[in-house]
Amino acid sequence: MPAQINAELLSDQRRLARLLSWLERNPRQAQSVLQQLPPAPGPVQRIGFTGSPGVGKSTLLHSVIRTMRERGERVGVVAVDPTSPFSGGALLGDRLRLAPQQDDPGVFIRSLGSRGSLGGITPVASLVSAVLESAGYSRILIETVGVGQTGYDVVSLADTVVAMFSPESGDGIQFIKAGILELGDIFVVNKADRPGAETMLKEIQFSLAMEQPAEGNWQRPVLSLTASSGQGTGELVDALEAHRQWLSALPPDHAARQRHMQRELEFTVRSNASAILDGKLRAATQELAADVLSGKLGRWEAVSRLEGLLREALGAD
């Protein structure tokens, strides 16, 4: 258990990093830490970046960090890469290590692998974001791979979701099928320097026009940019700020806010519940597998016993 959590600890990047490592290993004891956190000193925004591998998320993050720093924001980065075999999502780390921001005390980068996160990556990313906000990082950028289950999970804890496309990936249609049009608040066609960017932009605009309008009066922008040169990043940061202001002006009972809170609660509880069930199941299956193999127990009987156990664990009838 870490020492007293106060402003002094949070302003020391090394101690902050150690606190986050402890939280990653002990997410279920996080409540005690959360209770001690001082409130964030000003308005905060969690921004999720999602898109296929190679679409340019890390490159764009780098450019967005620079622009936000120029505008005086302190920036936290949470990179989520559960598939990375490198501990701590080394890929993003490597690229950003080259960046001048590395030595900037106004930027804090944290990579989360799947390690140590029995409860799932979403609650851990949410915890890390909360700690960084309390430490005064006013914009939290969350990079996720794709829009699989993991992508959705992380999307659920972002206030603002940037959905990225590029002409190279040719994945417009797949994305649209995966429901990304409903999840994105801002759409970006990256690699505007490559052929096909214009067509992709039109395709997304067309698909959005066919969709139900987003809740309230938020007009979801479709921006074209070149992350590698930074061209267009200013407009993206403007759009992010506009979305933050729009959200903060909504009444608490607005459908968009309710849906967001609902998603966050649901995902957090779901991943905590599955961690509890995983533990119980693993122990029980070990025993039953031996009995099934030795012929003491039928396979379906074993399955129904396991289901009974899960129902009991959940307190269901």
Ligand SMILES: Nc1nc2c(ncn2[C@@H]2O[C@H](COP(=O)(O)OP(=O)(O)OP(=O)(O)O)[C@@H](O)[C@H]2O)c(=O)[nH]1
């Ligand atoms: N031409 C061009 N290349 C770009 C642009 N943005 C990124 N790239 C290149 O695209 C490749 C992938 O970029 P990344 O930023 O690593 O993409 P990513 O989405 O973070 O990839 P994963 O983390 O693997 O999912 C790199 O070689 C970048 O240099 C751009 O605007 N134009």
Ligand SMILES: [Mg+2]
């Ligand atoms: Mg990346």
